[in-house]
Amino acid sequence: MLDHATAPEFNPVTPSPEGARTAADVVTPELVAQLAEGVIGSGRTINHTPFTGRKLAELPESTPEDVAFAFHRAREAQREWAALPVRQRAAVLLRFHDLVLRRQDEVLDLIQLETGKTRLHAHEEVQAVAVAARHYGRRGPAYLRPKRHTGAIPVLTKVSEHRHPRGVVAQIAPWNYPFELSVGDALPAFVAGNAVVMKPDTETALTALWARRLLIEAGLPERVWQVVLGEGHVIGPAVVERGDYVSFTGSTRTGRGVAQKAAERLVGASLELGGKNALIVLPDADLDRAAEGAVRAAFSSAGQLCISIERLYVHESVADAFLERFVARTKQLQLGSALAYGADMGSLVSQRQLDNVTRHIEEAVAKGATVLAGGRARPDVGPLFHEPTILDGVESPMAVCAEETFGPVVSVYRYAEVDEAVELANSTAYGLNASVWGGDGRRARQVAAGLRSGTVNVNEGYAAAYGSVQSPMGGMGDSGLGRRHGSEGILKYTEAQTIAHQRLLPMAPSWGMNDAAYAKFMSVSLKVLKALRFR
Structure with a gap:
């Protein structure tokens, strides 16, 4: 972990405006x-x-x-x-x-x-x-x-x-x-x-x-x-x-x-x-837009959002350039607690959440991961503040790799082939939200369709799918059952009732037909209905 006294300065604090409400x-x-x-x-x-x-x-x-x-x-x-x-x-x-x-x-x-x-x-x-x-x-x-x-x-x-x-x-x-x-x-x-x-x-x-x-x-x-x-x-x-x-x-x-x-x-x-949501950066992505979007996707509400991003999969050909942009933007995020607009990230909600964030980061670093940004609590801002954190070199034995952190922590992984990225993104029991960034929209949507996730955003982190309320939103696998929206x-809050009113003829032999004649009549009728393309 980074030592609070010696860590480089970043994530400045947004001061409360004069006369702000308490x-x-x-x-x-x-x-x-x-x-x-x-x-x-x-x-x-x-x-x-x-x-x-x-x-x-x-x-x-x-x-x-x-x-x-x-x-x-x-x-x-x-x-x-x-x-x-x-x-x-x-x-x-x-x-x-x-x-x-x-x-x-x-x-x-x-x-x-x-x-x-x-x-x-x-x-x-x-x-x-x-x-x-x-x-x-x-x-x-x-x-x-x-x-x-x-x-x-x-x-x-x-x-x-x-x-x-x-x-x-x-x-x-x-x-x-x-x-x-x-x-x-x-x-x-x-x-x-x-x-x-x-x-x-x-x-x-x-x-x-x-x-x-x-x-x-x-x-x-x-x-x-x-x-x-x-x-x-x-x-x-x-x-x-x-x-x-x-x-x-x-x-x-x-x-x-x-x-x-x-x-x-x-x-x-x-x-x-829960979710362990993935974001994939394709090799043709606009890296500035992708880095800015990844910041929003990972650190909105201090990462305490079921559909926020905790895993980043970046094509190896653009990984260094993307990380340069992503790390720089993350270090510039301002922390704050004022009841006013201006701060970029707020507090965690409880000591339990802070402890879980700290545990995931400390264990990952002890097992060989590298902190590219953040990595430390910020009691100088408030008792439950923690810096937005980017981890590199995360591997499967580390808890942060598979467990939901539910905090401002994201892990970065490199991939060589897009199919590999899709497979890695799908390698979790969760399936709530995902994100794909690419210059070719059609190709990005094809990649999105291969992800095992209830919602997938293309060139956005989570807000586009969630805000489209005519469409269903929910999770696959361990991310839940049922859907909200649409x-x-x-x-789901109703019971369906079918009322069928039979008119003129019963659903039984009639007009003097015996059982065999009725069965033959119905068989012919079924063939006719299929030929007439009844559904």
Whole structure:
């Protein structure tokens, strides 16, 4: 590891602007009291800000009995909510969209204080929530509209497909994107006519509760969205065990347990889990653009993003030139904690995350890896800050090679043939996100299609695919089950029902036909339907 006292100077600190807001200015007793009204519970729990480690707020803590009561209230409210016309439900999202953009500074402050992000990275959540609200506010009714299908006997069999809400969705939201992965995932569930009982992470609960309050202001009935808080191992199982569907975002290890509990009850689940995402630089890539994009892909939100890049595969013919650009840009990133735009990277969220980052770097260096940039914690900036770090010479025995770091650490690998890069990128159990950079767009898309990953971005790190909300987003392999966004992102919150109306003739011998004659008639009919290209 680099010694803090002797390491070369880089990653300067962005000073707080004069008169900048502080945690005390934002998280007032009045705000905490208002937001706490949205939690069912009588205990007390505390959240903190990563910027300083100090307490932000005391909030109610829920018990398993509180969770049961939350589901009871949600079920009562859900029936009335589902009875409303779908366009009326969708209109709530369109009003919410406008409120979010109008009052974004409020939630940006909360996101920064609870996660340690820079303001620009916090704004990614505002963008994502607004886009999802607009999309499902506009397209939700069409996704849910009854659909007609060709019946068993054309003309005689009239078939329609209907979508009904599942009931009450159990949602467990993570700490790293507390706005987007709480309300953003709940919006399609609401349009589909469901209620939601959500357990956000306690350390980022203020952001989720602010979102709930704003959605209620937009017209959502208060009891349709219930919130419980507490330790995951205490109330998490109680949430999962009562939901008619489970939405979970978190670690692969916890996700397996959630899936097992859902399977025992024969309820569906969508799980977005871990990733060890790869970026491939092809030999014809624009190296300046690729280096700049790799910085964003690896170090946005201090790498605490499920779809951020942790592995870089660079063609050997351009590796040195790319690394020169990539390292220089990484060393110029400014760290900062101000509630204002300007800093390039913020803090890690917890001591646990910092310890994991430190462990991966120290073990890799001890086994022969080289630190090209970063490599050290920055307690001079804040207790949980760490420099963006680039590692070279990483090999498979090192934990950082295969384990998800979930921090500002990226490893660089060289390859000789593109097929080799694809094989290496696919050599992990994960398959959440990937990135390909190349000058020939058609060739880059061909490479992208060969990657075992739920989303692949060409000449972008992660934002292009994630922001394209008409298209599904989710993971393969150990990165999860199900998808958010697009039709799959809302239909997963519904039960499909087929209604088939048989007219004139039954699906049985008729007109005096015996069994043999009926079987022959149906056989001829099937041949005719195929010849007429019926589907």
